[in-house]
Structures are given as C-alpha cells and as structure tokens.
Amino acid sequence: MSIADAQTVSHGPCSNAAEWKSQLESASGLPESYSLTKTLVFKPKTPKSQTAVLIVLVALEDTNTPSSLIAKAVDVKEPRMAAADAVQTALGVEPANVSPLSITKENATAVQVVLDSRLVESTSKIAVHPSKSDVTVFISGAEIKTHLEGTGVKVTVVEFGLASVQAASKEVAKASPVKVSTKKDSEIHGAELIGITTRKEADFSNWYQQVLTKGDMLDYYDISGCYILKPWSYAVWEKVQRWFDDNIKTIGVENCYFPMFVSAKVLEREKDHIEGFAPEVAWVTKAGSTDLEEHIAIRPTSETVMYPYYAKWIRSHRDLPLKLNQWNSVVRWEFKHPQPFLRTREFLWQEGHTAHMTRKMAEEEVMQILDWYSGVYSELLAVPTIKGKKTEKEKFAGGLFTTTVEGYIPTTGRGIQGATSHCLGQNFSKMFNIIVENPDWKEGDPEEDKKVYVWQNSWGLSTRVIGVCVMIHGDNKGLVLPPKVAAHQVVIVPCGLTARTTDEERKTLLEGVSEIAVTLQKAGIRVKADTRETYSPGYKFNDWELKGVPLRIEYGPKDIVKKQVLSVRRDNGEKTPIPLDGLASTIQTLLDTIQSDLYIKAKKSFDEHTKIITKWEEFTPALNAKNVILIPHCDREECEDEIKERSKGTNEGGEPEDAKAPSMGAKSLCIPFEQPTGEHAIVPGTTKCTQCGENAKHYTLFGRSY
C-alpha cells in the first residue's frame, strides 16, 4: 500500500493539535485507533560561512522531544525553531504546513529528519496533514519511514522514551534542561492542549495515562513508581480528607504524627505482619557521607511504629479507647508495574489505629469506619462499592479479620479494592504487650482474667480513591469529576465576543460574568470565571472538558437579553438554558443531579456485571465478559487457589477458551455482607461450592482485580 492509497479525511482547517483533534472527532470514516503527529523544523547553530541543514522532527504528538535530545541524536548545537523564511526556502511550504510528506527527492539535501521511534513502531495509524491543515491522511509509522528513506533524506530514528509521558518526565529530570520556551507562545499553547487521543475502550491503560496527565491531575516523575499530585488531583484529596476527618472526629479519633522511620528491630517485631511487607521496604543506610550503623526503614504502614508506644501510654482501662489517626505518606517499594494512584511506591493515605477494651467495641468501630469508607466512595466520588469481609487468604497479615469496600471498573471488568478496615483482634496487643487490668475482675474470678490484652483496629484509605474515580467516570473527552470533589464545580465562559463587539458590550458581558460568579460563590458553589483573553471559547470548552469540570455555563450577548445562561453538563453533554432569576439554587440542584446521575450510572453498570454463577463452566466465560462473580463458596483457601488457577483462561477442563480474555486468574474480592436471598439463598448442607462441590458456606465475590 502506498501513501496515495492511504485513507484520507477532509475537514475544517486547524491551527493547532486541539483543533485538529476536534475536527477529526466530527469527521467520519476514521480508523478505530490513531495517533496525532507533530512536525517541527529546527535550525541548529551553524557558522555564518555555512548554510544550515534544517532538522525536521516527526514525532507522535505526545512524545516529549526536548531539543537537547535532538541535538545529541544528530550531533548539532543548540537547535532552535527555524524561522518561517528558512523553512520556506528549504521545503517550499510554510512551517505550519510541514509534514513528513513535504520532504521529497528534490529538497532532501536541505534537511535531515529526526524520527520518533514510537511513531515508527506504533501499531495505531498515524494522522498527518499531507499538505495543508484541512486534510488528514492515516498511514502507518513504517510507511512514513519508507517514504522518507525513499527521498534520500538522512533519517535518524530516536528513542525519546519508552512511554510518552514517562519519557517526558524522565527527560525533564535526567537530560539537560528542556528548551521549549523558544517556541512562540501561541504554538506552545496549541501543542499543549491536546485532547485524549486513545479511546477508553480501545487502550484503557494508555487512555488512563492520558486522562491523568492531560487532565492536569498528575505528572510522571523521574523515579519510577512515584508521581506528582498536581493541584487538580490534590484538591480531590483535600475534599476527601475534610469529609472523612470531620466524621472520625465525631467518634473521638484524634490526629497525630509518628516518624516515617522505623528501626529494623521494631519493624520486624510481628512476624506474620512483616512477612507481608519485607520485600517492599525501603531502607535508609546512609546520611550525608556517613554509613548508618543500623539501617532504618521507611514505614510501609505504622502498626509496629505505633504499638510500642500504645503499650507505654495505655496503662489502665481508663486510657481506653485510644483512637489515633495520621494523614501521612507510606512507602512500599513494589517491583510490579506501577500505576498512578493504584500502585505507587509512595502514596498518601490516612491510617487509623485504635485500641479498645472489648472485642465488641472494636468491631463496632471497624464497621463504622467501613461505612464512612463506603461514604467517601458513594457520597463524594459517586462510586458504588460492595461492603464485605475478606477471606482468610486475602485478609491483612497479622489481623483477626479485614472488612473492605470493593469497587468495579466497567471498562476492564476488573474489581478494585477501595479501602480496608481491619480488626486486629489481640494479636498485636499480645506481641507488644498492650495490657490493662480488668476493672470488672473480682476476687475469686480466674487469675488469667485479671489482665486484658486490648482489642485493636487499623484502617486506611489512600489516594487510590482518585484513580478509581477517574477510571469509572472519565470518558473520551477526558476527566469527569463528581461535583462534590471537583476543585471547580462550575466554569463560566463568556461567549459571542467578536471583532465587531464594542468595548461597551464587552464590558457589560464581563461584568455579567463576574456577577454570576459572585452569585454562585456566595451560595457556596465553587465557581471559576474563565475570562482569559487570548483563548477562544472553543479552546476553553475543550480545556475544561479535559479537566472534567462538572458544569459549564456559557454567557453571551443574547443571554444578556434573555436574562439567562446556557448550562452544559460535562457528564452527558446536556445543554439547558437557566434563567438568571434563581440561578444559584437551580445550579445547585443541577450539580446534585449530576452527582447522583454519575452514581446511578456506575451503580447500574456494577449491578449488571455482578453475576451469580453456580456452574463452574460458566465462571471463566462470565469473567471474560467483564463480570465479577458471586458463587456459593466453601470458604477454603485451597479452593480459592484453584479458582485463580482455573480461571486463567487456558483451555482446561473443557471450558471454552477465549483468545481475547486476559490471562489473569480471578481472586476473591470479599464475602459480601449482603448475601443473596430468596431462591439464591444458600441452604446449608445442600448448596455446593461452584468450584469444588463441597458444602457452600457463603457467597463470595470473585473477579479479576487491580
């Protein structure tokens, strides 16, 4: 197939990548998956006596291509964006119209090409303008390379980085300083605001990365597994913090701070517990140039950090309950593939650690906290979860039992642990000797009842909540933030200003916008008036859609006349005019509706994909159809192991194999507190385990999981 045969689409002209993306979105007949490109022309520093050979960079739009790396790759000095006339002279086109197809046998000696290895290797189609901005052809990266090589131009393939965004930040940190600021401002902003180029359904992992970075939630960091929480995501965390913190304070939990460092001896005190964490513990062995005599761990969690002091502080039943909480960060140096918010080497969380006189008190608190974890998801993040108990196999190491809220990611059909509230029983108190005298003990009672080992809980909720929220609500335009956690709930965009607008009209409009903002703000609505002058309304619409602001308000000259605004919902695109009269309360109602609609939609999806299965042969197919599965289960750990093994999608036992099914086996997510009833109810001694045929004890929820 030659380039002449390539799929070609005509559309409106576009002066930057955002416009390009938006033009393509309204076009038809596109490939299922494609990537935008950028073609930039650089001029290296060249002695005056010589003619510069320009460098044409052809790269995927989202590859970070610092000029320092270009300089290194082709051994030139200080490459800068080439002036328009130099580009015209060399390639016969304007800089804006340069594409890989601008290079021909005729002009091949005037330039050299730096080609992004990601583009060459991409399995998606590559979108390029063949000549002008109103036409796009879709060809493969290999075809572009073949074409270029056919012209005789010097081509250097450069590996800017393995993954777009990862590379970007690595470069920032490792390479010599990135030179981006010599581009014209307009170009930079054009290049910066890029919509999501991968569809959520097509490549979820890439979509997730893009939605987080382009939605301004997070940036990648030069240390693998660590991420920067930008203000846009940190604001979500602040909302979660405030809500949860206010709640736990009502039951007397107090905040405190324990050091991040733990000595090896203390860390290793509880054996079962530490076995779970040991492989992931980060060790400080040096300070300045001094080797430390004893290596010091960074807390992976604080049980062993805190409990020696609980033994010291709790001297009497009158010191109970002791309820402490910390908002801190912990470090688990996982070697598995990291994923922003879901699996990171350092993460922010809260960890509550409490001690009680009786098991009953401890258990009541465990459930109360679990309710609030469920509330963080349902009330704030509009995410439904299933509450339940972890199986023995999956519970917190060293604890008595673990309760959990489990979520569901529809796109991948995988379950995700939301937060866990553990009853530690007396295991840690025995290990750390946290004892009080029993105030009810009387002469004559058994001697061993005189002392009571306290009953303990620990419970934690992390920034993972942000990842779950993004994965569930985000769409192909970017983030969708629930109103309760969005930093801005409403953005107001002044519209309808043209070259013919008078200064007076402009002033009136902006005053109107400002009044609307003040009105909403006074009503407690988090509102942003986007009055940036150099951006078009269309640019702003894209910008805030990408960032997931729940509601957009458009306000233009016609609205002034009609005394209304136009509201546009981020979640479903619905446009509704709203009268200025009573605006704040209408908007508040609309925000509440958005919040609740997001929840309802996610709940429906979770419900529809929670299947009750009683025949094993239906198990893996249901899993492959993106379901989580409730089966009557025997509660045996070995049976869980077998389920995991048998559901890996290999052809075993005659169940049909599906080439597309992920290879991961299913694990137990929880034993839901709310068990199926009626016809489905387990009949003890009669209902059998779906996998092994032994007597079933509970319905257990299984699924592929994060």
Added chain:
Amino acid sequence: MSIADAQTVSHGPCSNAAEWKSQLESASGLPESYSLTKTLVFKPKTPKSQTAVLIVLVALEDTNTPSSLIAKAVDVKEPRMAAADAVQTALGVEPANVSPLSITKENATAVQVVLDSRLVESTSKIAVHPSKSDVTVFISGAEIKTHLEGTGVKVTVVEFGLASVQAASKEVAKASPVKVSTKKDSEIHGAELIGITTRKEADFSNWYQQVLTKGDMLDYYDISGCYILKPWSYAVWEKVQRWFDDNIKTIGVENCYFPMFVSAKVLEREKDHIEGFAPEVAWVTKAGSTDLEEHIAIRPTSETVMYPYYAKWIRSHRDLPLKLNQWNSVVRWEFKHPQPFLRTREFLWQEGHTAHMTRKMAEEEVMQILDWYSGVYSELLAVPTIKGKKTEKEKFAGGLFTTTVEGYIPTTGRGIQGATSHCLGQNFSKMFNIIVENPDWKEGDPEEDKKVYVWQNSWGLSTRVIGVCVMIHGDNKGLVLPPKVAAHQVVIVPCGLTARTTDEERKTLLEGVSEIAVTLQKAGIRVKADTRETYSPGYKFNDWELKGVPLRIEYGPKDIVKKQVLSVRRDNGEKTPIPLDGLASTIQTLLDTIQSDLYIKAKKSFDEHTKIITKWEEFTPALNAKNVILIPHCDREECEDEIKERSKGTNEGGEPEDAKAPSMGAKSLCIPFEQPTGEHAIVPGTTKCTQCGENAKHYTLFGRSY
C-alpha cells in the same frame, strides 16, 4: 555532711508524686533545683521453698524503669510490685513510706537495691521522704549511695537510659515489652501525673523536655532526632495549618504533593544550594533485599525536586504566576544535638514554591507571606517577632535574599528563627531553564530581552512554631497554650462533690456542667467537660494545668445557687466568678484577653531585651545579660565572623569575662525592616560599625541563637 544534717522540709501528707510536688511548691527554703524520687518495692518470682529477697528500686521520679530491665540487671524472674505485708515484713514500713532511708543494717539482707544511675550522678539535690510522706529531705545522689552501701545491702546501679524521657522511649522500643499494667490502676495514675520537677529558670533544657512530655505534646522515639507528635501538639499544628492555608489560598496558591524521593542527579543540580544540604541528606540504597542501582535521597527541601517540572509546565507568561504549596515532611539528618520541634531529623512543614514574571511580583509575594508568618506567631501563638532580612552570610543558599521573622526566648536570652520567606531571584530558573517569552518584547528591542527567566520564591514554616510557643509561654506548672491554638480552650471541672452529696445533687450538678459545655460549644468555644469519676478536682486541676488549657471553669453546688461559675486563668491564676447569664460572651472575651495578655507579656520581654549597643565593650556583657542586640553594622560577612568569635565569652580585648555566660558566639539574626530612628538613626558616612569601626550600613540584630 551526713544525712542527719540534710535540709529538711515539713509539709502536708501526699499520696502521690503530683501531690508531693504541689506540697513542696508551697513550702519555703527549698534548694534552687531538685528532683523527686520514687521508691518501689518488687518481689521476684521465687520458688515456694525459698524466701524472696525483695528488690527496692530507688530512682528519679521521671526515669523510666521497666521491670524487664530490673529483672535483667539483678538476674531475677518476673519482678512484680510486692504486696504490702511482704514489704512490712522485710522493711517494717508500709509500701507508701518506703524510702532509701528505710534500709538499715538490720534489714539489709531481706532486700537488695536497684539504684538509678541518673540519681547517683545528678547534680541537683534529691528529694526523699525519710520516713513519712509529710517530710522531705534534700540530699545528694552520692549521699544516698553512700548511705545504702553503709548498711551492707547489695546495691546495683542501673543505667536505665541517658536522658530520662529519651530512655523511656528507647526502652519501649528496644527492650522487651514494658510491664507496667500489673501495678494497680490507682498507683499508675498517681505515678503518671507528675508535675514539672525542674524549674524553667534552673534547667531550661530539662524543663522543656518535661513540659513537652508531661504536657502530652510529644513522646521521644527510638530513633534519635525523631519525635512523636501526640494529638495535643498536632492540634496546634492543625490550627496553624488551617489559618495559613486559608490565607495563601486567597492569593491563588494551590496545594499539591511531590514525591519524597529525589534522584542524586536532580538533587545535586544547583551547587550552592546542595552544598548547604548535602551532609544531612538521608539516602535510600536498598529496597527489600535488593540493592538499588542508583541511590535515592529523601528530600531535605523540594527546590530541586520541583523545578525541573516548573521548566516543563511553564511555557508561556500566561502560565505565570505559578504558586504551589505542599504540606509534607522533610528529612535533614543533622548530627548536632537534636531538640524537639526545634532541630529534628524529620519535621512537618509547608513549603511554598512560586514563579513570577517580574521581580516586583516576586518580592511583593515574599513580603505578603512574611506578614502571614508574622501573623501565625502574633495572632495564633501570641509570640512577637521581628521582621527583617537575613544578611548575605545567613541567607538561604542559592537564593537572592531571605526574609525572616525572628523570635526571642526570654529564659535563655537567645534569638530563634521563626520562619523564612526567600526570594530566589533568577538563580534557580537559570539553573533549571525556566523561561518564558517576554510578551512586551518588540522588534528592535535587544535580543536578550526576548526571553525572561522567571522570578522565583520559596517559603517555609515548620512545626518549630510549636516549640517556640511552648518555650515562651510555658511555666513551672507546665504548658500554657494560647486560646487560639489550644485543642481545648476551656475545661469545666465539677467541684464540691463529697460523700454526703446525694445522687440528686450530683445529677443536678453534672447536668449543669453539661449545659454549660453545650452553651459554650454552640458559641464556637472549644470546651471539654472533665466528668471523669475516679479523679479528684485537685487531680484534674493539675492535669489541665500541666496541659496548658487556657481557662478552667469550676462549677459546684454553691455556684448553682449563685448562678455563676468560677473561672481560673491558666496564664496568671486569676480567679473570677462569672454569671451564667451571658456566660459564652464573657468567656469569649476572657479568652481574647488571655490571648492578648500572653502576647503583651512576651512582647514586653522581647522589647526590654532588645538593646541598642554602639560600644563594643558593652556587646558581650549585654549578650550575657540575655539580650539580643541591635548594632550599627557594616554589612560585611567577615565582621559577622569576628562578632561571633569575639562574643564567645572568652577573655579577649579586655572585656570582662563572665563564668556563667554561655560559650556560644552571637550571630546575626536579621537586618530589621524597622530600623531605629531619631537620635539612633544611622548617619551614612558618620555612624560606625560597633565592631569594626567601618561605616555602618544598617542596624543588624545579633544574638545567641537556636
């Protein structure tokens, strides 16, 4: 001198250490500095066939003496508190009356003694009851040892730890679990609530430790230089956080979170800057059992962590200003002697990092932030500070200039840096290449003006504020917390309940207490009703005084009749009856008065101890008289070095030497923005530097400093 000659004081009987302390406080003729002791009798596990040799522990009251260590020291099993009859049999006195002096040649074989090494080595006098609780003798630790050895009893001196509280926590963490809970609850509580045993003026460092640990602010940790922030101090931090965070958000600062880890390369990017931190950087070199290929630092501050991303994110002047802040912890592995809150290896703080288009904008922000730092001290902590600029010698390494708020600790006469707000200028932006195009650049302007390196600030405020607040306001009864930051502003203690009180009267009184609490709470006052049943009002008074609650309300049967409460101010002990009618507003006014009186008192002290000195020979004597000193100064770094050297208190240049003067030299604290005027004003070319005689540029504040 024999024990018979020892200083003896009679007083009322006391059944626990708190009462003892309180009895001594009202006695006269005490030594300037003394320590309370505890004498406890243990019985080790002994085969039934043998007679147990009891163990008499003689220790300073605040030495942590876990029974596990006693067991180890004298090689016995499971020592437990001895029963009263066993003590009576062995020593002929009741357990409560046992003292080192109870041991005589006659009973020396029935017991053995474990003697606290701190007690033996103490330079303070040691307070012991010679026979009963209503008499105290003051003798030296050495005398106690001599006495004991004279009886022939077996004496084992045990080093429970180097410093009382430090030892306590080390034991908790390192030794086998501490057994305290087998004591009777009443005894534990008696032993636990101990007033401050060192006077603030006598041994400030020890006083500070005691006030923090006994006031429940902090506990020592088994890793040196790390401390546990208990809820009582963390609550102060939360108040500071909320106030400052609300303020910075009004100028558009946003919170975010950057990883705690920094790669070596990035850390070392800015040379001047890193030189300041390198010796104190903690390095992670291992994860689990895997050695990391590249060592990873824990941030000592985040300039080099964040700025590579500023270079990436700031692409246009429209991205300015960028104003980010983090609430996090940083690690500086200092090898100097650590001090809670003031010099710790990990500490909590906020660090703001901002980038601006112009120097003017940056400087305005630096000053705005400094005002808020000053506000944290003056408004919340009731601590006066002096605002000024650091000298070149003392400024932040790598920055352009540093502004600071400097405080003063009257007891030691030392200055203390409160918080710093740095203008970094363009140094970091040049290093990290943070550039934007100049929007005002026109064709014809110099080419080099086309790009602008951004102007940057960084500013930080740490938990040090808590230490300063404690040092300034605390007294010999414990903490004194300013109302604005106290977790509880008011504590209500029901009084006047006796054995003759009827259930009905008790009920009425407690309902009254509850009503008062609700009334105050509704008015936004943070109130605690201390209705604990097992404690006496006196115990509660001591307890809350130790913890520094600003206002105590006593409410008893007589108050019910008079429709009033009795208020007692923590800061000055003033007692005032307040009618129930209008209670909340009267209390609020009183809290405001306490807040302002604390500030006024501290301000008066600071003012009185800020001396203008123009003759060098007066400099060191003024320093030794606990002053900070303003001198006309030449602004030269070498002159500062000389001042430091010459003020060390050694006899040099003829100035009088004072044996009591600390050896530390004075350093410059700041060049105050508010310079002396009138007769003191510097006349350029005429006024000379007090130290070197060169022309003076500014008044500079010098002092011994933390």
